[in-house]
Amino acid sequence: MAALMKDSIAQTPRIVIAIDGPAGAGKSTIGKRLAARLGALYIDTGAMYRAVALKSFRLGVLEPSSAPEPLLPEQEAKLAEIAQGMKISLAGDPFHLQVLADCEDVSQEIRMPAVSRYASIVSAVAGVRAALVEQQRRMGATGTVVMDGRDIGTAVFPDADVKFFLDASVETRTERRYAEQRARGIECTREETRLDVLERDRRDYNRPVSPLRRADDAIWLDTSALSPEETLEKMLALIHQRLSVRG
Ligand code: DC
Numbered sequence: 001m002a003a004l005m006k007d008s009i010a011q012t013p014r015i016v017i018a019i020d021g022p023a024g025a026g027k028s029t030i031g032k033r034l035a036a037r038l039g040a041l042y043i044d045t046g047a048m049y050r051a052v053a054l055k056s057f058r059l060g061v062l063e064p065s066s067a068p069e070p071l072l073p074e075q076e077a078k079l080a081e082i083a084q085g086m087k088i089s090l091a092g093d094p095f096h097l098q099v100l101a102d103c104e105d106v107s108q109e110i111r112m113p114a115v116s117r118y119a120s121i122v123s124a125v126a127g128v129r130a131a132l133v134e135q136q137r138r139m140g141a142t143g144t145v146v147m148d149g150r151d152i153g154t155a156v157f158p159d160a161d162v163k164f165f166l167d168a169s170v171e172t173r174t175e176r177r178y179a180e181q182r183a184r185g186i187e188c189t190r191e192e193t194r195l196d197v198l199e200r201d202r203r204d205y206n207r208p209v210s211p212l213r214r215a216d217d218a219i220w221l222d223t224s225a226l227s228p229e230e231t232l233e234k235m236l237a238l239i240h241q242r243l244s245v246r247g
Contacts (some may be wrong), residue, residue, distance in 0.1 A: 002008070002103060006053055006147055012103075012210070014143055015038075015040070015145075015161045015162075015243070016140060016157050016159075016160040016161050016203050017034065017038070017040070017145070017146045017161065017162050017164070017239065018147055018148075018152035018153040018156070018157055018160035018162065018163040018164065018165070018166050018195070018215075018218070019034075019146065019147070019148040019149075019152065019153070019163075019164045019166060020148070020149060020150055020151065020152050020153050020163070020164070020212065020214070020215070020218065021150075021165050021166035021167055021212075022093070022107060022173065022177055022183055022197075022200075022201050022203070022204060022205075022212060022235060023116075023168065023177065023197055023201070024168065024172070024173025024174065024176045024177045024197055025166040025167050025168045025173060025223060026166050026168065026223045026228065026231060026236055027148040027149075027166050028044055028046070028148055029228050030166065030223075030228060030231050030232055030235065031044070031094075031146050031148040032094035032095055032097070032146075032231050033228065034146050034232060034235060034236070035094045035145075035146040036093070036094050036095065037232070037236065038144060038239075040143070040144040040145055040146045041139075041142065041143055041144065041145045041146070042090075042094035042097065042146050042147075042148075042225060043090060043136065043139055043140060043146070043147040043148070044090065044097060044099075044148060044149075045108060045136055045147060045148065045149035045150075045152065045156070046119065046131050046148070046149055046150075047088075047090065047097070047099045047107075047133065047177045048099075048135065048136070049119045049120075049122055049128070050086045050106075050110035050111075050115050050116070050119040050121040051086065051101040051106055051110055052079070052082060052083045052086060052088075052095060052100075052122050052128055052132070053110075053118035053119040053121070054101070054106055054109055054115050055086060055101060055102075055112050055114050055123045056078075056079055056118070056122060057084055057114075057118060059078075059082070059113070060246075061075055061078045061082070062075070062118050062121070062122075062229070062242075069092075070198065071121070073127065076126075076127065076161065077127070077159075078213020079125050079127065079128050080125060080126075080128055080130075080131065081127075082128075083122075083128040083130040083131035083132055084125065084127070084196075086131075086133075087099060087100075087101075087102055087103070088100070088101055088135060088219075090139070098232070099145075108118045108184075111184060111186075112186065113181065113186060113188060113192075116196065116200070117196065117199070117200070120156065120199075120200045120203040120204060123150075124203060124207035124209060125209075126209045129151075129209055129210055133151075133155060133156050134161065136149075136150050136152075137156060137157070140157060141157070145210065147160075148213040150204055150208040150210070151212070153165070153214075153215035153217075153218045154210065154213060154215045157208045158215070160237070160244070161246075162219070162239050162242045162243070163198075163215050163218035163219065164218060164219050164220075164221060164235060164238075165214035165215070165218040165219065165220045165221070166221050166223055166231075167220065167221070167222050167223070168196060168222060168223045169224045170194065170198065170201075170222040172223075172224040173197050174190065174193050174194040174197050175190075176199060177196070177221045177226075178190050178192050179194040181193065196240075219238055221234065221235070240241050
């Protein structure tokens, strides 16, 4: 299948694969593997929102200790300005992705739970989204890409060649996030992780600008009962099917 996929991809000048879905649905685990199998560039757009959240934190635009919502208009304007002025790049292969914010490697720091929370707040700001979507379109214009996020199939690349919407139960997503955080040495309880997943769902699905939703033409996949390998094989088969139908 891998050889077959590479062949069919090689015949097409540029393929965009969009993967959207809620936190913990498996987007980045699968996105990386998919990109490696297809010889594609992997773009983790969540990392970009996280990088803006981290910088806003450091500059004191967001208060680390208190609930910052609703944001004040001047905070929103400052956040948009930060996003517009930042140079975010992703370097390395999909499994060793380095996130560079203004040339600083922030790959580890952006995974802290506080940054996750603030990233979902920052990502609701229209000016932040406009700045990052523009960067994402530029990054995606360079060749065959696998891009994951919340609005790839609906806003960033509405004409993506194949779109997936990955989902999983709250329990499964909590377990995955919990294991991931423990593996990174981050202290947290299961319950804190569950509440965090629910809170991020609430924000991602309900924000007025580009809320998380499945594009009409996206393939919906529930990964709750699937291993990453099973999910990957299903997706490769579906991509192959879609591309061969298109000819
Ligand atoms: O995928 P992630 O957990 O790293 O994303 C961090 C936050 O960024 C998430 O709460 C939603 C937001 N996000 C977004 O709004 N649009 C994207 N394309 C990617 C992420």
